[in-house]
Amino acid sequence: MPLRFADHSEEAYRFPLTIGHLLDAALVTSAAQEIVYRDQLRFTYAELRRRIGRLATLLTDLGAEEGMTIGVMDWDSHRYLEAYFAVPMMGAVLQTVNVRLSPAQVAYTLNHASAEILLVHRDFFPLVEAILPSCPKVKAVVAIMDGEAGELPAYAKGEYEALSAAASPDFAFRDFDENALATTFYTTGTTGNPKGVSFTHRQLVLHTLACNAPFGDTRHPGLGVDEVYMPLTPMFHVHAWGIPYVATMLGIKQVYPGRYEPDLILDLRETEGVTFSHCVPTIMQMILAAADARGSDLSGWLMTIGGAALTQSLWREGTRRGMHVVAGYGMSETAPTLALCRRRFGADGSEEADMAALTMAGVPVPLVSIRVVDEAMNDVPADGRSRGEIVTRAPWLTQSYTGDPDSSKALWRGGWLHTQDVATIDAEGYIQIKDRLKDVIKTGGEWICSLTLEDLIAGTDGIAEVAVIGVPDPRWSERPIAIVVPAAGVVPTLEMVNAPLQRAVDAGEISRFALLDRIETVDAMPKTSVGKIDQKALRTRFATGVPAEASGAVADAVA
Numbered sequence: 128m129p130l131r132f133a134d135h136s137e138e139a140y141r142f143p144l145t146i147g148h149l150l151d152a153a154l155v156t157s158a159a160q161e162i163v164y165r166d167q168l169r170f171t172y173a174e175l176r177r178r179i180g181r182l183a184t185l186l187t188d189l190g191a192e193e194g195m196t197i198g199v200m201d202w203d204s205h206r207y208l209e210a211y212f213a214v215p216m217m218g219a220v221l222q223t224v225n226v227r228l229s230p231a232q233v234a235y236t237l238n239h240a241s242a243e244i245l246l247v248h249r250d251f252f253p254l255v256e257a258i259l260p261s262c263p264k265v266k267a268v269v270a271i272m273d274g275e276a277g278e279l280p281a282y283a284k285g286e287y288e289a290l291s292a293a294a295s296p297d298f299a300f301r302d303f304d305e306n307a308l309a310t311t312f313y314t315t316g317t318t319g320n321p322k323g324v325s326f327t328h329r330q331l332v333l334h335t336l337a338c339n340a341p342f343g344d345t346r347h348p349g350l351g352v353d354e355v356y357m358p359l360t361p362m363f364h365v366h367a368w369g370i371p372y373v374a375t376m377l378g379i380k381q382v383y384p385g386r387y388e389p390d391l392i393l394d395l396r397e398t399e400g401v402t403f404s405h406c407v408p409t410i411m412q413m414i415l416a417a418a419d420a421r422g423s424d425l426s427g428w429l430m431t432i433g434g435a436a437l438t439q440s441l442w443r444e445g446t447r448r449g450m451h452v453v454a455g456y457g458m459s460e461t462a463p464t465l466a467l468c469r470r471r472f473g474a475d476g477s478e479e480a481d482m483a484a485l486t487m488a489g490v491p492v493p494l495v496s497i498r499v500v501d502e503a504m505n506d507v508p509a510d511g512r513s514r515g516e517i518v519t520r521a522p523w524l525t526q527s528y529t530g531d532p533d534s535s536k537a538l539w540r541g542g543w544l545h546t547q548d549v550a551t552i553d554a555e556g557y558i559q560i561k562d563r564l565k566d567v568i569k570t571g572g573e574w575i576c577s578l579t580l581e582d583l584i585a586g587t588d589g590i591a592e593v594a595v596i597g598v599p600d601p602r603w604s605e606r607p608i609a610i611v612v613p614a615a616g617v618v619p620t621l622e623m624v625n626a627p628l629q630r631a632v633d634a635g636e637i638s639r640f641a642l643l644d645r646i647e648t649v650d651a652m653p654k655t656s657v658g659k660i661d662q663k664a665l666r667t668r669f670a671t672g673v674p675a676e677a678s679g680a681v682a683d684a685v686a
């Protein structure tokens with residue numbers, strides 16, 4: 128028998144799952160609800176809708192059209208929220224530009240994504256000035272002065288607020304196919320250039336629905352309609368975990384902190400009554416330290432932690448101050464959310480039981496299939512002990528790396544997305560990340576490619592062999608360290624290995640986070656059976672924490 132499909136009247140509205148529809152109910156139920164930007168600006172959802180129309184008009188006036196890529200380089204702001212909606216709603220593709228990559232990498236991502244219009248915060252003017260000559264496809268830049276007076280750069284077509292104020296709010300958005308691309312951004316891979324991932328309207332709408340209070344879990348606070356939301360993950364990174372879309376769909380009050388400044392974040396939390404945020408562990412530590420210094424009350428603040436493991440000690444630190452701390456798991460390729468922690472059924476309600484459950488990587492959110500498999504794609508036993516790679520299927524996973532069929536094939540080997548995260552899973556679906564197959568190190572939420580650093584250091588006089596590995600760090604989650612075999616008679620120093628890295632930083636080739644703050648010397652490198660450096664053995668041997676005071680570059684970058 129052939130499949131049967133529902134009859135539909137010619138009059139029936141064929142509802143596309145497009146991002147604009149996330150606004151439908153919110154504009155009715157929450158027209159007067161507020162969006163707040165730092166201590167500078169507040170407006171209602173009704174005004175948000177008008178500002179979205181104005182942004183679409185001003186972009187069109189600058190030559191934007193369906194299918195075009197439009198890049199944003201900004202801190203977490205109401206402007207970014209406007210772009211999250213306006214750009215996809217006009218049928219264009221929003222590139223959330225990772226401004227923490229090196230200048231050469233930022234230029235690469237803009238060229239690769241064919242970005243033609245850029246919205247740029249003044250803090251990134253020097254970066255844009257440096258790379259514009261190598262980005263010939265960019266035909267218009269809108270300057271974001273963020274409340275400051277001053278001259279616009281010569282290359283800017285105008286200032287965001289001024290252009291917005293002059294543009295009509297009545298942009299005629301039209302319906303289109305839900306499978307149209309909505310967003311793209313780049314993730315730093317193990318080798319070579321950053322890799323582009325992209326997401327359609329349908330994928331982001333389904334992600335938004337599934338991330339909304341995923342378990343209806345009445346035993347733990349979640350994102351309800353009376354919460355006040357403030358993101359503390361960059362909006363350039365995986366749609367700030369998709370929560371701005373969730374918060375807007377629900378019509379809840381939203382607070383955008385701009386460039387992260389701990390004191391301002393705490394002021395906003397107090398004055399605006401923020402109850403729901405999410406961040407990487409490094410940012411949470413920064414907030415705890417700032418709160419302690421000024422005696423701020425953090426009780427009742429729900430903080431979802433992801434991007435790196437939530438340690439039990441950080442969970443305790445937050446819980447001791449009255450916060451609700453819970454971990455989630457996902458990655459750039461997965462939009463990002465795959466799993467979120469929840470209390471175990473039948474748990475005894477003790478703090479120890481909560482901590483054990485809420486610091487894992489989580490259980491799959493609705494519509495996500497997760498398997499933990501061996502190399503032959505056989506499921507390992509769901510016993511909480513056997514390790515394997517997490518592979519997954521969900522409606523919102525990137526279908527390929529842009530223009531990179533080989534990597535895309537490897538990502539999707541056997542029809543399952545390979546995360547390269549090694550984990551255990553138990554009978555109730557609780558996942559615990561144990562290791563990583565990818566040769567990348569994640570520090571303060573940013574990736575560093577160990578192979579690139581090894582290549583750069585390898586030619587240094589006095590160094591016979593080098594390996595770069597990530598070791599756990601109490602503040603940055605991980606930091607890179609170099610393990611070197613010195614040439615005969617040489618005593619290697621940190622300066623020696625950092626010199627070629629500093630040159631690469633100065634040349635804009637690698638990120639400042641890559642500078643090392645520790646080296647270890649060995650007589651010989653441990654090797655695997657096939658003669659490769661045994662990274663796992665090195666990680667086991669050197670996995671002790673390094674001092675929390677890391678390089679100034681990193682401290683500066685997350686602040």
Ligand code: AMP
Nearest residue numbers: 433434435436455456457458459488560
């Ligand atoms: P990104 O693509 O930059 O968002 O990084 C995703 C990666 O961060 C994952 O593949 C994991 O390696 C790591 N990660 C994310 N969440 C967690 C978590 N809860 N515990 C441990 N590692 C995590």
